[in-house]
Amino acid sequence: MTSSYRQPGVVLTDRRFHVPLDHGAPGGEQIELYAREAVAAGKDPAGLPWLVYLEGGPGCGARRFIGGQAWLGRAVQDYRVLLLDQRGTGNSTPATRQTLPLRGGPAEQAAYLAHFRADSIVRDCEAVRAELTGGAPWTVLGQSFGGFCTTHYLSTAPEGLRAALITGGLPSLGATADEVYRAAYPRMERKNLAHYRRYPMDVERARRIAAHLAERPATLAGGHRLTTEGFQSLGALLGSGDGSHQLHYLLEDAFVRTPAGHELSDAFLEAVQGHLSYAGHPLYAVLHEAIYAQDPEQPTGWAAERVRAAFPRFDAARTLAGDEPLLFTGETVHPWHFDTDPALAPLRETAHLLAERTGWQPLYDRDRLAANDVPVAAAVYHDDLYVDTAHSLETARAIRGLRTWVTDEFEHDGVRAGGPRVLDRLLSLVRDEV
Structure with missing residues (x-):
């Protein structure tokens, strides 16, 4: 069931989905994901391609915009935008001190949370994409940790992507x-x-x-x-x-x-x-x-x-x-x-x-990234406090066809502080307009 409402310049629709806790056991426990769809007022959503936004973090729900704040006003000119609360955050099945005891003790909680990394988030996106687009690829905008998730997306399910936009979130492929x-x-x-x-x-x-x-x-x-x-x-x-x-x-x-x-x-x-x-x-x-x-x-x-x-x-x-x-x-x-x-x-x-957990699996596939054919653009902020610039540029060189915009005009929150300009620049790069 969905509900829609208006804010200045946009129509918002609440959406909920159910996905497996463990995508390796699709018949097992299900958790809920929440997302907010944003469409420019007066536009027919059926005629717009999808863009899904992955927030930074980990553990942060999608930003709650009012109308077309920051980059969203620019995005809804071209897209039907999905602001996804990643698993465990926002209105998705929460994982907090209040809810995690439902899982059991610390060992059971840790085992549960081991399913909350980028690999599970990307598989969530693929399940949601199949439901919303009927299998058509979409564009992903990943901010900070959302860029880590986007890099994993390019490594494991590039067929789901029309284009990938990354802001302050190109991770090292191998650094401990x-x-x-x-x-x-x-x-x-x-x-x-x-x-x-x-x-x-x-x-x-x-x-x-x-x-x-x-x-x-x-x-x-x-x-x-x-x-x-x-x-x-x-x-x-x-x-x-x-x-x-x-x-x-x-x-x-x-x-x-x-x-x-x-x-x-x-x-x-x-x-x-x-x-x-x-x-x-x-x-x-x-x-x-x-x-x-x-x-x-x-x-x-x-x-x-x-x-x-x-x-x-x-x-x-x-x-x-x-x-x-x-x-x-x-x-x-x-x-x-x-x-x-x-x-x-x-x-x-x-x-x-x-x-102290071991058994973590690699998140990035260097060979697949080296053969990438998805249009990718990344804003890399010079001397970013949160993500090492040298690591980001090394990764940029490892992803075939990725175009970077290296700037000292913004800090890590550039997509918020200069959202329309930052998003416009990245779209121009993936569209080969600059």
Whole structure:
């Protein structure tokens, strides 16, 4: 059953599908997928080709646009757009601290979540495509982790694709999680230093907040415990176009004077909670390192935490003992996240079992990518905080016919910040118009 409604410039239709939890056992348990179809007001959807959008993450539902925001307004000029909530996210059968106990204990939960990587997401797309298009290929737009899924799509089911568009999401075809993070920490440091050059007053502000939290970790709404390491996680903001400015405004009024002395303000703590809580996307934390797992013999083993030890400038205690700027981190998940965030704490053992899991299968087929004949275009953002540029360009060279647009005009969120222009450029590339 579907329902349709209008927003400015678009007609939206809710759609639901049922797919196997394990596509290797199609007769087994089924889960539900939710997607929102968007068509330009006044256009006949029957005459439009499909474009399916795969959001970044992992573990994030498709963005909830209002009307033709960001890139969607450009997309509906040419396409019937499907905004898919990937399995476990948004309105698709949810996987959270509240629902996962229905599976059983941590071992059963980990076994269940092993089916939530790019390989299963692509097979979901193929099941949905067969139902919606009658077998006709469609175009995929993959942002960030959605680009990882799109690369897997090209590796395993290119016959389902009319074209592939990737923004900030060309993965390494072979790097381990350790190698991904060894490349990531130097990028994090560069982003920090660029922020401090722009806002030199933030050096002392960040050190002061970190020193305060080192002595007195704060308790946020709902029981979230803010530690110095958690505060450093705000560096994830530095990967977006306006993130440095957001971080500056967050730091500028962190303290208020009270009868007991200076304290972190309620307004600051509430804003931090909004940035750091995983309540709305717990699978991002639980499955984050699993998206890099491709060696059947090698667990990820909390790679970001282990690799961090090789970059002592990120050690807050060491920094506060000296006079260096505090370095914020980026897109990293650590065991302590599952101690400090109430949305993750019940999933601590599940996450540990996934970190120690072996048997992960390769996600990308180099031979098939080398023989690719699907038109592909990728926006590669220069010095992207989240996805290593060198890794992306190496992959671009490995995919036959892929055309890249390398730019420093945008950060990782370019398809949001400059959506119509970014999408228009990628469409021009796959259509061989530039």
